[in-house]
Amino acid sequence: MKLGYLAFKNMVSKPLNLLLSLLLLTLSVALVTFVLQLSGQLGGQLNKNIAPFDMVVGAKGSPLQLVLSSVLHVDVPTGNIKLKEIATLQNHPFVEEAIPVSYGDNYKGYRILGTKPDYLDSYEASLGDGRLYQKSFEVVVGSSARSKLNLQLGDTFISSHGLVESAGEGHEDHPFEVVGILEPTGTVVDQLLISNLESVWEAHDHEGEGHEEHDQEGEHGHGEHEDHDGHDHHGEHENHQEDETREITSLLIKFKSPLGMVQLPRFINENTTMQAALPGFEINRLMGLLGAGASTINGIALAILLVSGLSIFISLLKTIRERRQELALLRTYGLRPQELLGLALMEGLFLACIGFVLGWTLGRIGVWGASQYMQAAYGYVLQVRGPEPTELYFMAIILALAFVASILASLSIFKLNVAKTLSDV
Amino acid sequence: MIETTNLAYTYNGSEALVFPDISLTPGKHLLVVGPSGAGKTTLLYMMAGLLPPEKGSIAISGTELNSLTRKELYKLRGEHVGLIFQQYHFIHSLNVSDNLRLRQSFPTNSNDKRRREELAKRLGLTEYLHKKTNTLSQGQQQRLSIALGLIHRPKLILADEPTSNLDDVNCVKVVNLLKEEAEICESSLVIITHDLRVMSHFQNQIKL
Numbered sequence: 001m002k003l004g005y006l007a008f009k010n011m012v013s014k015p016l017n018l019l020l021s022l023l024l025l026t027l028s029v030a031l032v033t034f035v036l037q038l039s040g041q042l043g044g045q046l047n048k049n050i051a052p053f054d055m056v057v058g059a060k061g062s063p064l065q066l067v068l069s070s071v072l073h074v075d076v077p078t079g080n081i082k083l084k085e086i087a088t089l090q091n092h093p094f095v096e097e098a099i100p101v102s103y104g105d106n107y108k109g110y111r112i113l114g115t116k117p118d119y120l121d122s123y124e125a126s127l128g129d130g131r132l133y134q135k136s137f138e139v140v141v142g143s144s145a146r147s148k149l150n151l152q153l154g155d156t157f158i159s160s161h162g163l164v165e166s167a168g169e170g171h172e173d174h175p176f177e178v179v180g181i182l183e184p185t186g187t188v189v190d191q192l193l194i195s196n197l198e199s200v201w202e203a204h205d206h207e208g209e210g211h212e213e214h215d216q217e218g219e220h221g222h223g224e225h226e227d228h229d230g231h232d233h234h235g236e237h238e239n240h241q242e243d244e245t246r247e248i249t250s251l252l253i254k255f256k257s258p259l260g261m262v263q264l265p266r267f268i269n270e271n272t273t274m275q276a277a278l279p280g281f282e283i284n285r286l287m288g289l290l291g292a293g294a295s296t297i298n299g300i301a302l303a304i305l306l307v308s309g310l311s312i313f314i315s316l317l318k319t320i321r322e323r324r325q326e327l328a329l330l331r332t333y334g335l336r337p338q339e340l341l342g343l344a345l346m347e348g349l350f351l352a353c354i355g356f357v358l359g360w361t362l363g364r365i366g367v368w369g370a371s372q373y374m375q376a377a378y379g380y381v382l383q384v385r386g387p388e389p390t391e392l393y394f395m396a397i398i399l400a401l402a403f404v405a406s407i408l409a410s411l412s413i414f415k416l417n418v419a420k421t422l423s424d425v
Numbered sequence: 426m427i428e429t430t431n432l433a434y435t436y437n438g439s440e441a442l443v444f445p446d447i448s449l450t451p452g453k454h455l456l457v458v459g460p461s462g463a464g465k466t467t468l469l470y471m472m473a474g475l476l477p478p479e480k481g482s483i484a485i486s487g488t489e490l491n492s493l494t495r496k497e498l499y500k501l502r503g504e505h506v507g508l509i510f511q512q513y514h515f516i517h518s519l520n521v522s523d524n525l526r527l528r529q530s531f532p533t534n535s536n537d538k539r540r541r542e543e544l545a546k547r548l549g550l551t552e553y554l555h556k557k558t559n560t561l562s563q564g565q566q567q568r569l570s571i572a573l574g575l576i577h578r579p580k581l582i583l584a585d586e587p588t589s590n591l592d593d594v595n596c597v598k599v600v601n602l603l604k605e606e607a608e609i610c611e612s613s614l615v616i617i618t619h620d621l622r623v624m625s626h627f628q629n630q631i632k633l
Contacts (some may be wrong), residue, residue, distance in 0.1 A: 001523065001530040013518035129558015293454060329514040333531045336496065350485065419470040422510060 003339065007346035010319070017315040023306030029359025029398065031301035033391055034366040039294045041367075041382050043287055046072065047190045052280035053099075054261060058250035058270060061275035065288065069280050070101060070250040073111055073188050074378050077103075080247040081274050089268075097122070102200045102248040105159040106371030108143045109155035112159050112176070112193045114200035117255055120182070123189045123252070129153060130180035135197040140180035143181065144191040144381065151178050159203065174203050190381075201246060223280050308355070309401040312348055314408035318346060327413060328421040340413045348406030349399060356395050360387065426451050427472060427581050427613050431481035434467050444468050444481075445631055449613035451580070454604065456624060457617045459633030465617040466511065468633070469583050472615065475504050484578050503531045507579030507612070511586045513570045515558040521569055523544075523556040528576050535577075544572050547602055549595070563590040573600060578610045586615045593622065601624045 010054050010304075011018060052072050058066045059079025068075035070150050083100070090098040099122065102114040117132055120140070130153045133140055151157070156175040176195065182191055255261055265276040320327070327340050371382035432444040442464035448454055459465055470476040472483060475489050483490045490498060512523060515524050525541045545551045545597060550569040560568060567590045574582060584603065588596045600623055607614040616623065624630065 001527045001536070006519065009516075009518040009523070220438065325514050327515050329516070330531075331499075332473065332502065332506075332508050333528055334499045334501075335531060336499050419476040422470075422475075422512070423466060423512060424512075 003286055003343050004346055007343050008350060009325070010343070011347050012349055014106065014319065016132060017319070018351070021311045021315055021351055022310060022358065024311050025352065025355030025398070026302060026359040026397065028301045028304035028308055029394070030362035030366060031304065032298060032394060033360050035294050035297045035301070035365030036390060036394075037363065037385070038370060038382070039287075039290060040289070040388075042270075042380075043382060044286070046060060046187075046283050048186065050283055053252040053254045053279055055253040055254060055265060056250050056277050056279060056369055057081065057089065057274050058277070059276045060273065062274060065425060066275065066277045067251065067279045067282040070252065071188075073113070073192065079248045080249055081251070082245045082249060085272060085274060086251045087250070088131070089251060089253065089264075092260075093266070094255055094257050094264060096256035097254040100197060100248040102197050104200060104249070105161060105203060106159050107159050107176070107193055108149055110149060110193055112139065112195060112200070112220075114195050114197040116197070118187065119252070120194065122252075123185050123187050123274070125182045125185045125187075127180045128183040130178070134179075134194055134200075136196060136202050137174050137176050138179040139176045139193050139195040139199070140182055141178055142182050142192045143184040144190040144375075145193055145248070146181050151181075153178055155179065169180060174199075197246075197248065237380050279332045297392045305398070305401070309405050312351060312402055313405035313409050316348055316406055319347075320409060320412060324421050325424070326418065327416060330416045331418045332422070337414050337416070340416075341407070341410050344410040344413065345403065345406045348402040348409075352398050352402035356398055360391065381409045406411045426486050426545075427471065427615070428484045429481065432468070432471060432478050432483070433480040434464065434471065434476070435479055436629065438443035440480075444633070447472075447615075449615070451611040451613060452608055453616040454607060454616070454629055455628050456627040456630040457615060457633060458619060458624065460619075463633035465557035465633060466585055467591070469508075469585050469615070469617055472581070473506050473508055473575060473583055474498050482575070504533060504577070505580040507574040507577065507582045509552075509571050509582070509587045511589070513566045515573075517558055520555050520557055521550060521561070524558060524569070525572060525576050526574050531576070539574065542612060544576055548572050548599075564592065564595060567591055568595070568599070575606050576613070578606075580610070580612050581610050582607060582617070584612045586620070587616065588618065588623055589619045596620070596622050 050067070050126055053071060056070050058070055058077065059081055061078030066078050067074050067075045080102075086098070086100070089095060092183075097118060099119050101117055101119065103111055105112045120126075120132075120254075125142075127140065128143070130140070141149075145151075149157075155178045157178075158172055158175050176193070179354070182189060182194075253260075255264075261278070265278060268274055268276040330340060330343075331337075367382050368384050371384070374380045374382060427447065429444065429447045429448050431446065433441050434444075435441040444464065447455060457465055457468065467476065471478045472485075476482070486502060488501065490501075493501065509626075516527060519527060522541060522545075525544070526536060528534050529537060529540070541554075541612070542551070545554055548571060550565065550568055550572065553565060553569075558566070558569065565598055567587070574584065582603065587603065588599055590598060603616070604626075605612055606612065616627070618624070
């Protein structure tokens, strides 16, 4: 018989002790792995989403809101900006690429984004099926949106006003037609329905007349009006060039030179009615806030971990005292004190391993659950991944903790008086 | 085979216990009798190498215990000594069969199922092999304790009151079993007892 078998039998012979120690260990491992995964994946996904663009230009307001709405597509826009205002930016020597985006409608909660095909290239999104949109009201569909909405090539749908699903007014005159389906990119593109800029404009042109109807975000667009140069100014250009009255939600910019990062945001913020926001900076700020929450939870998990180490220690200490006679018996079988120590160590380490595996599994179930929620609420998907290097380090820490707890609890083995212990009744 | 010479042991604050020399060739038996406190169990533990004697020496199968390293002593004890305790000691997390298996596996790592079944049968434990040790009756526990002392065919069998909880029928069975095992395995058998039923079965006796 192997000592391991005996250690295992010893471990399960006290189910309540086992349960308590395991519960604590499982809980702390689950918390730590869950938070690590959540912050890691969220951060990773955010960074992947903002990676293609260095700067966003939009209506004045909160820069974080601008980034969230225009790059990550989770918040409402700060307002609209005029095409003519961005003309100079598009040709600026520091700018490598400037992609206008415009939106304001949704289909069953999935945003319809009007933009140029360059947008898809920025995220390296390729068509899995069908073709790119060529005229207004043709739309290509991101992979997650497609599967959630169950859209096929050739399907048509009516968009509705605003960014969230509602029973409100729809644009019945202008059904969108699905002409292409995108391959999964693991970015925000997967959640979008993408069409050309004109689709967004035309959908709203026909709703009525007058400038107010260009307000593409319904009640959220009020800030925009205050930022306008004024209606008089507006009117002068209306007849000359249609483009100049057109509005977009924001302009996504990739710099050619790092100098752009230094000069352009300041220039825009000080000299125009628009604002420039740097996605990298804003997301770092956001992650800093989230990071504080994550550290708090990690702190709690760490405390639970220490308690679980203590519980392993106490339960082993108790068991070793209770089993003094059994240990003495094993000594008469010819076992050395080191082997008895090994027995106690194995018991502690078994517990640690089982606790880790259970906790890790629970953590992953948590990630899966969070993913369900986040997909429904924000369209963000978390992946349930295999073990990661940081988690293996964490496992090493737990094993070390169990090791120390077991050794400390087992020291009395070396002081065991075999003859006396066996004679005690 | 066991030989002791000039053994003595002193417990704190009491008179020294002095033991008569013992010399047993393989297959021979010895009954140790004496009143409580005469040092019967102390003698047993010294012979098992569990308690170093204060004076004198012990040799098992010609090996002087004093000359052994600790590791060698543990090995000798595991391999050649079979202890039958007055107070029963088992591993409670294991069932009867696994307790026997555990004793077999140190230090020689054998796993002789036939031996376990045969011994269990002779001690009337067959139907209890898969029971937990704490569900056994006193008598059954004593018989299991005896099985644990014999299972690995030791060269020296040391039994401390092996029949105290047995009825007359089982007492005779156990005495015969101990004698048979000692004969088959050519073991030296030392029994400590004050059981009159046992005394009549053994000629070779010493009194402490």
